[in-house]
Amino acid sequence: MTESTTLFTPLTAEERSLAKEQFNFKASSFWKEGFIQFRSNRLAFTGAILLAILFFMAIVAPFFTSYTYYETHLKLKNLPPSSQFWFGTDELGRDMFTRVWYGARISLFVGVMASIIDLVIGVFYGSISALLGGKREELMMRVADILYSIPYLLVVIMLMVIIGPGITTIIIALTITGWIGMARIVRSQILQLKQMDFIKAAVAMGASRRRILLKHLIPNCMGPIIITVTLTIPSAIFAEAFLSFLGLGVQAPIASWGTMANDGLSALRFYPWRLFFPAGFISITMLCFNLVGDGLRDAFDPRLKS
């Protein structure tokens, strides 16, 4: 009660000095605060560093090996890991270390590209439908619902069968229904934001729809959007590995981690490293992305803050 009555009266000199003492810290932005919290999460931070190393190695490592991913040495096939071949060789005598890092390029590229495309389409579709409202919103979301009710991997497998294997086709297949999750999240965020006073104020001041969307709505959805992207990347990497494992992925001599795991499966009993190196890298990458995603969610999702 007292608070509400004194809230709008100016502070007395005494109160002012008290307040100064009490709030004696620098103003901290939402992002800075979140980043500090993210850094204090040891698991998530380790995951982020490991991911940085993975990306760096994927770019750099193939330049520094003395082998290529396609050159075969039939006399040196199926060798176990050694000082010459760090990860051993495969059934055609190709150096697994080089192939694993080339595979990393492909797997990471597919994962990142697919989620960037999902991001663009999802944000566009979700925000437009939320802004339009009414019948058109209903229609747009019904279309998304129906597409969403078809199991994701089944659609992707169907599309891969039809458009044929390859890196581009995998990305297309992954994004054709992959954007719906993002669209739903953006839509629900914007529907909530639309009710808030600062949006009403912007409307009252005559801001255009476009300005409201770009300056007010989307920036305020950034938290959930970033979290969704970090969690879409591992699922795209998984989907690519899964497709390649079923023989629908990239074609020889290029190899992603999934195709290498598929090749290694038949040799599991005698040459297990041929499966375990690519499989291990898939798992570590997905683990890191999941840890980072969880960490970001804890740090940036205001609803979870207590």
Place this chain on the structure above:
Amino acid sequence: MTKFLIKKLSYLLFSLFVVATLTFFLMHAIPGDPFTQDKAIPEEILQAMFKHYGLDQPLYIQYIDYIKGLLSFDLGPSFKYQGRTVNEIIAEGFPVSLCLGVEALVFSVIAGITLGSIASFKYLKWQDHLTMTIAVLGISIPSFILATFMQYLLAMKLDLFPVARWGTFSQTVLPALSLAALPMAFIARLTRSNMIEVFQQDYVQTAKSKGLNSFQIVTRHVIRNALLPVVTFLGPLAAAILTGSFAVEKIFGIPGLGQWFVLSITNRDYTVIMGTTIFYSAILMFCVFVVDILYCFIDPRIKFQEVRGSHD
């Protein structure tokens, strides 16, 4: 109630119709015909085969025939296996896959709820950290990698389980475990966060203050409320187990529908791919439908009309 059911059911049927239409036209958009092979087939035989399978008809007639077939649950013949129909293939493979899937689902629900409850009882203690580490590993390691790893370690090296094949219970353990890992991890995380939330509710405080012991509080007040969101998750989890089975059945050499599906992909056996896709979609949509209805029975707060739509 009936109105709700009819609405849901018509929604389901419409979605299925969309799936069937999409798969039909996508499959017919592929260049070439189902009989394209390395070896040229004589023109007369090709014509005869076209006529036999009705492929000489215009596309819209083929489409109408296909939908008619679907309505009478006839998914058509296989183009690669002479004299076999898609229905036979499904009838042969699905019971095996269903058995495996149900085993995995039961295991994942029991283990997931147990792990999640332990984690929430021991919130922020080492048990919590341990189970949540297991959960994040379960989410991160794809089922097909877990399957190959367990096959190598537990079957080939330690000889605890049979390496592959299907028939006895011990042969189902490894595939079911590898399929169950992901759903288990999801359920564990979900259960934990819900339990922690419910523990803070006023009615739990009330129950405590009126002197109930913690066992009664958990069984009477907490579990039921904490598990509600888990139920909604069963649909997506069934999907995860189902798609996981494609790879896991391949790894363990299990003669289920998943392996048939993968085989038909490799063989480009289009009618089998089409039929199986529609069949799988139907099953998953049916699971979601059942979960929606179950949810209304479990949670009396939700009225049947309100499930999908605005609560505000």
